[in-house]
Amino acid sequence: xxxxxxxxxxxxxxxxxxxxxxxxxxxxxxxxxxxxxxxxxxxxxxxxxxxxxxxxxxxxxxxxxxxxxxxxxxxxxxxxxxxxxxxxxxxxxxxxxxxxxxxxxxxxxxxxxxxxxxxxxxxxxxxxxxxxxxxxxxxxxxxxxxxxxxxxxxxxxxxxxxxxxxxxxxxxxxxxxxxxxxxxxxxxxxxxxxxxxxxxxxxxxxxxxxxxxxxxxxxxxxxxxxxxxxxxxxxxxxxxxxxxxxxxxxxxxxxxxxxxxxxxxxxxxxxxxxxxxxxxxxxxxxxxxxxxxxxxxxxxxxxxxxxxxxxxxxxxxxxxxxxxxxxxxxxxxxxxxxxxxxxxxxxxxxxxxxxxxxxxxxxxxxxxxxxxxxxxxxxxxxxxxxxxxxxxxxxxxxxxxxxxxxxxxxxxxxxxxxxxxxxxxxxxxxxxxxxxxxxxxxxxxxxxxxxxxxxxxxxxxxxxxxxxxxxxxxxxxxxxxxxxxxxxxxxxxxxxxxxxxxxxxxxxxxxxxxxxxxxxxxxxxxxxxxxxxxxxxxxxxxxxxxxxxxxxxxxxxxxxxxxxxxxxxxxxxxxxxxxxxxxxxxxxxxxxxxxxxxxxxxxxxxxxxxxxxxxxxxxxxxxxxxxxxxxxxxxxxxxxxxxxxxxxxxxxxxxxxxxx
Amino acid sequence: xxxxxxxxxxxxxxxxxxxxxxxxxxxxxxxxxxxxxxxxxxxxxxxxxxxxxxxxxxxxxxxxxxxxxxxxxxxxxxxxxxxxxxxxxxxxxxxxxxxxxxxxxxxxxxxxxxxxxxxxxxxxxxxxxxxxxxxxxxxxxxxxxxxxxxxxxxxxxxxxxxxxxxxxxxxxxxxxxxxxxxxxxxxxxxxxxxxxxxxxxxxxxxxxxxxxxxxxxxxxxxxxxxxxxxxxxxxxxxxxxxxxxxxxxxxxxxxxxxxxxxxxxxxxxxxxxxxxxxxxxxxxxxxxxxxxxxxxxxx
Numbered sequence: 001x002x003x004x005x006x007x008x009x010x011x012x013x014x015x016x017x018x019x020x021x022x023x024x025x026x027x028x029x030x031x032x033x034x035x036x037x038x039x040x041x042x043x044x045x046x047x048x049x050x051x052x053x054x055x056x057x058x059x060x061x062x063x064x065x066x067x068x069x070x071x072x073x074x075x076x077x078x079x080x081x082x083x084x085x086x087x088x089x090x091x092x093x094x095x096x097x098x099x100x101x102x103x104x105x106x107x108x109x110x111x112x113x114x115x116x117x118x119x120x121x122x123x124x125x126x127x128x129x130x131x132x133x134x135x136x137x138x139x140x141x142x143x144x145x146x147x148x149x150x151x152x153x154x155x156x157x158x159x160x161x162x163x164x165x166x167x168x169x170x171x172x173x174x175x176x177x178x179x180x181x182x183x184x185x186x187x188x189x190x191x192x193x194x195x196x197x198x199x200x201x202x203x204x205x206x207x208x209x210x211x212x213x214x215x216x217x218x219x220x221x222x223x224x225x226x227x228x229x230x231x232x233x234x235x236x237x238x239x240x241x242x243x244x245x246x247x248x249x250x251x252x253x254x255x256x257x258x259x260x261x262x263x264x265x266x267x268x269x270x271x272x273x274x275x276x277x278x279x280x281x282x283x284x285x286x287x288x289x290x291x292x293x294x295x296x297x298x299x300x301x302x303x304x305x306x307x308x309x310x311x312x313x314x315x316x317x318x319x320x321x322x323x324x325x326x327x328x329x330x331x332x333x334x335x336x337x338x339x340x341x342x343x344x345x346x347x348x349x350x351x352x353x354x355x356x357x358x359x360x361x362x363x364x365x366x367x368x369x370x371x372x373x374x375x376x377x378x379x380x381x382x383x384x385x386x387x388x389x390x391x392x393x394x395x396x397x398x399x400x401x402x403x404x405x406x407x408x409x410x411x412x413x414x415x416x417x418x419x420x421x422x423x424x425x426x427x428x429x430x431x432x433x434x435x436x437x438x439x440x441x442x443x444x445x446x447x448x449x450x451x452x453x454x455x456x457x458x459x460x461x462x463x464x465x466x467x468x469x470x471x472x473x474x475x476x477x478x479x480x481x482x483x484x485x486x487x488x489x490x491x492x493x494x495x496x497x498x499x500x501x502x503x504x505x506x507x508x509x510x511x512x513x514x515x516x517x518x519x520x521x522x523x524x525x526x527x528x529x530x531x532x533x534x535x536x537x538x539x540x541x542x543x544x545x546x547x548x549x550x551x552x553x554x555x556x557x558x559x560x561x562x563x564x565x566x567x568x569x570x571x572x573x574x575x576x577x578x579x580x581x582x583x584x585x586x587x588x589x590x591x592x593x594x595x596x597x598x599x600x601x602x603x604x605x606x607x608x609x610x611x612x613x614x615x616x617x618x619x620x621x622x623x624x625x626x627x628x629x630x631x632x633x634x635x636x637x638x639x640x641x642x643x644x645x646x647x648x649x650x651x652x653x654x655x656x657x658x659x660x
Numbered sequence: 661x662x663x664x665x666x667x668x669x670x671x672x673x674x675x676x677x678x679x680x681x682x683x684x685x686x687x688x689x690x691x692x693x694x695x696x697x698x699x700x701x702x703x704x705x706x707x708x709x710x711x712x713x714x715x716x717x718x719x720x721x722x723x724x725x726x727x728x729x730x731x732x733x734x735x736x737x738x739x740x741x742x743x744x745x746x747x748x749x750x751x752x753x754x755x756x757x758x759x760x761x762x763x764x765x766x767x768x769x770x771x772x773x774x775x776x777x778x779x780x781x782x783x784x785x786x787x788x789x790x791x792x793x794x795x796x797x798x799x800x801x802x803x804x805x806x807x808x809x810x811x812x813x814x815x816x817x818x819x820x821x822x823x824x825x826x827x828x829x830x831x832x833x834x835x836x837x838x839x840x841x842x843x844x845x846x847x848x849x850x851x852x853x854x855x856x857x858x859x860x861x862x863x864x865x866x867x868x869x870x871x872x873x874x875x876x877x878x879x880x881x882x883x884x885x886x887x888x889x890x891x892x893x894x895x896x897x898x899x900x901x902x903x904x905x906x907x908x909x910x911x912x913x914x915x916x917x918x919x920x921x922x923x924x925x926x927x928x929x930x931x932x933x934x935x936x937x938x939x940x941x942x943x944x945x946x947x948x949x950x951x952x953x954x955x956x957x958x959x
Binding site for chain 2: 512583584585586587588589590593594595596609610612614617631635637638639640648649652653656
C-alpha cells in the first residue's frame with residue numbers, strides 16, 4: 001500500500017494570502033493514497049524540511065507531494081530533503097500553487113483554494129505512479145578546448161591552465177592575439193593595447209598546461225559534456241614549426257606582396273608572413289593563394305634563403321581528433337560591412353575609413369608609424385569627423401542592437417587626434433552618448449571639456465568630395481538646423497557583427513544563436529556564460545558586442561565553469577531520459593532524426609526466433625546526450641520509447657485525476 | 661490468357677529456375693471471379709497459377725514483413741502504389757533492398773471489386789476509387805519491368821489528377837455534423853484490425869493496440885474507444901500513407917478509412933509543403949525530423 005505525504009506551503013503570504021492552505025491540506029487527506037497531510041509557513045526553510053523528514057519516519061510515508069512554488073525553484077531542494085529522509089528523490093511531485101495559482105488569482109480565495117486542491121489532486125495521482133530512478137554517471141575527460149585565441153580565449157585558457165587543467169587553444173589565424181592586437185590604445189586609461197596584451201600572449205604560449213594550435217579550424221564536433229570528440233584541421237603552414245627559428249629572412253626576401261589583413265590593407269605583407277611583429281608563434285606561414293611558387297611552380301626563394309630548411313612546400317592539412325571535457329567558444333566578432341551606407345562614400349573616398357583603420361593609423365608599428373596621415377595623400381588632417389552608429393541601432397540598413405564599444409572608442413580617437421595634432425578640429429556626429437562603465441563617463445567628459453572635441457547630435461546624410469576636402473553634410477538636431485563640415489578625414493564607427501561563419505560553428509557543436517548570429521547564453525541574467533548545451537561555454541564578443549574588460553571578465557567566468565566541471569572524475573546524469581523497450585522497438589529509426597540532441601543511435605541486438613538466432617536493429621538512448629525533451633516518444637508509433645518520470649501512464653493519471 | 665499474365669508467369673518461372681529468389685509473390689484467381697488474392701509460389705511449375713487482371717488489388721509489399729527473417733531472396737510484383745509501399749518499408753528499415761527482387765507492372769487501373777460483385781461479370785464495372793485518383797500508376801522502383809519502357813508511356817497517358825473533393829465536403833460540415841458523420845462510421849467498427857494488418861505503413865513489431873496498457877489504450881469495442889482507435893491509426897500513418905487504399909478495401913464494414921488518410925495528406929501538403937509518401941526512400945519525412953527553423957506556429 002502506497003503512503004503519500006502531502007505538504008502545503010504558505011510561502012509566507014505569497015500563497016496563503018490567496019489560498020486557504022489549511023483547507024487544501026484538509027482536502028488532500030481524502031485523496032486516494034494519502035496517509036498524511038499538513039501545511040506550513042515555509043516548507044523550503046530548515047524547519048519545513050525537518051517537518052517532511054520527521055513525517056516520513058513517523059507516518060511511514062513512501063512518496064511525497066509538496067505544494068509550493070515552481071519546481072524550477074525548489075524541486076532540487078525537496079529531492080535532497082526526501083533523499084536524506086530515506087526516500088528515492090524521484091518519489092517526489094511538486095504542485096505549483098504559487099505561480100500557477102495564488103499569484104494569478106489573488107482576488108478570489110474560494111476559487112483559488114479550489115484550484116490549489118485540484119493541482120494537489122493531480123500531483124498525488126502522479127506520485128502514486130512514480131518509479132524510483134537512479135542517476136548514472138559519465139566520465140569526464142580532463143582536457144579543455146578553447147576556440148579562438150583573442151583576448152577572451154587567452155584569458156579563459158590561462159585561468160583554466162592555472163587551475164591545473166590541460167587546455168588546447170585553437171586559433172584560425174597564424175597568430176593568437178585577435179582584434180585586441182590590432183588596437184592601438186585602450187579606453188578609458190589610454191594604455192597601449194599591445195603592451196598589456198603581449199605579456200598575456202607570451203604567458204599563454206609558455207604555460208606548461210596550454211597547447212596552442214594556430215592556423216587551425218574546427219572540422220567536426222561529436223559527443224557530449226565531458227566527452228566531446230573534436231576534429232581539428234591543422235592547415236598546412238608550409239613551414240616546419242620545429243625547424244623554424246623565426247629569423248624572418250624568408251619574408252624579407254619573398255617577392256610576392258599582398259595587402260596585409262592585419263594592417264587593414266593599408267600596408268603590404270609578403271606571401272610568406274607573420275601577421276604582426278609580436279605574433280605568437282612568431283613563425284611564418286605561406287599564404288598559398290598568393291605565393292608565386294604555388295601559383296606558377298617557380299620561385300622558392302624562401303626555401304633557398306632559409307638557414308634551417310624549415311620551408312616545406314609539400315606540407316598538407318592535417319586532421320587530428322582529440323577528446324575534451326569542456327569547450328569554451330571565444331570566436332570574437334567581425335565588423336559591419338559599411339559599404340551598405342553608400343552616402344558615406346566608404347570605398348569610394350580614400351579618406352573615409354573605419355575605426356579599426358584609424359587604430360592602425362595611430363599605431364607606432366602601423367603603416368604611418370603612428371603619425372595620423374590621410375590615406376589619400378599622406379597629409380596630416382586638420383578637420384576630422386567621426387560618425388557613430390554606422391550599422392548599429394539602425395533596423396533598416398544595419399543591426400537593431402547597440403555595439404556598445406563605439407561611444408568609448410570614438411571618444412578615445414577624438415582625444416588622440418586632439419593630442420597628436422594640436423591645431424586640429426574634431427567633430428563627432430552621434431545619436432546618443434552611452435558611457436556606462438567604470439571611468440567611462442569621466443573619459444567622455446574629458447574628451448569634450450579638456451580636449452575640445454565638438455559633439456554634434458544628429459545623423460550625417462551625405463559625404464562628398466570637393467577638391468581635396470570631404471564635405472560632411474548632416475543635421476544638428478539639438479539646434480534644429482543643417483550643418484556642413486569641411487573635413488580632411490572621416491572615421492566611421494562601424495557596428496560589431498557576428499563572425500560570418502558563426503552559425504556554422506554553432507550548428508557543428510550544437511548550441512543556439514540569435515537572429516544576428518550572436519551565440520545565445522542559457523539565461524540572460526543567471527547563466528550568461530553557459531549555453532543550452534552542457535559543457536559548452538561562451539566568452540567574449542561572439543556572444544554579443546563587448547569591450548575588453550567585459551570580454552576578460554566573461555572569459556574568467558567561463559573558465560570557472562570549466563574548472564568546476566573538470567574538477568570531478570565523473571558527473572551524474574539526470575535519470576529523466578528516454579528509455580527503449582527493445583522487445584517492442586521495430587527499428588524503424590524514426591526517433592533518430594527527430595532528436596534535437598543527436599542522443600539516439602541504432603544498435604544491433606541478437607535474439608532467438610523459432611529456434612534461430614537473428615540480428616535486428618533497435619534504438620538506443622545515450623544518457624549523456626538525452627535531455628529528456630520527449631520528442632522521440634511521440635515519434636514512436638509502437639510506444640517503444642517512453643520518457644522516464646513523464647510516462648504516458650503517469651501523465652494520464654494526472655489528467656484522469658483532474659477530469660474524471 | 662492475357663499478354664501480361666503470360667509474361668508474369670514466364671518471368672516468375674525464370675526467377676525460380678535460376679534461383680534468383682526462393683519465393684515469388686504474385687496474384688492468382690480466387691474463389692470468385694472478382695477476387696485475385698495473393699499467391700506464394702516456390703516451385704517453377706506452380707507459376708502457371710499466377711494471373712494479372714483488373715482485380716489484383718493486394719499490395720504485395722506488405723507480405724515482405726513476413727519474410728524479414730527469411731534468409732533467401734523474395735520476388736514480388738509491384739504496381740505503382742505497391743512500389744511506393746516498398747519504398748516506405750525501406751524508409752522504415754523493415755526490408756533489405758538486397759533481399760528483394762522487384763518486378764514492376766505498369767498499371768492502368770483496377771476495378772472496384774464490391775461493384776463488380778453486385779453488377780456481375782457482364783456489367784459496366786467502374787474503376788476503383790483509389791485508381792481514379794492515382795498519381796503514380798507506374799512502379800517507381802523495380803528490377804524487372806513487365807512490358808518494357810513502352811508500357812510506361814502508355815500508362816503515363818492514363819494518369820489522372822487527384823482531387824480532394826470528398827475531403828473538402830467533410831471539411832465543409834459543421835463540427836457537429838462532422839462528429840455525427842464519423843461517429844456513425846466508426847460505431848460500425850468491429851476492431852478486427854484488417855485495415856492495420858493489410859497496411860504497408862503498419863510495420864510495428866507489436867502494434868500498440870495489441871499491447872496491454874491499461875487505462876492508456878482501451879480494447880473495448882465502443883464508440884469512444886473506436887474513435888480513439890480511428891484517430892490513433894490515422895495519426896500513425898500520417899505522412900507515410902501511400903494511398904494504396906488497401907485499408908478501405910479490407911474493411912468489412914465499409915468505413916471510408918481513406919477519407920481520413922486523405923484529410924491528413926491534404927493537411928500535410930498545406931502545412932509542410934507538397935509531399936507524396938514513398939517516392940524518395942532517402943528523403944526526410946514531413947513529420948519525422950527535427951528542424952531548428954520550424955516556425956512552431958501553434959505555440
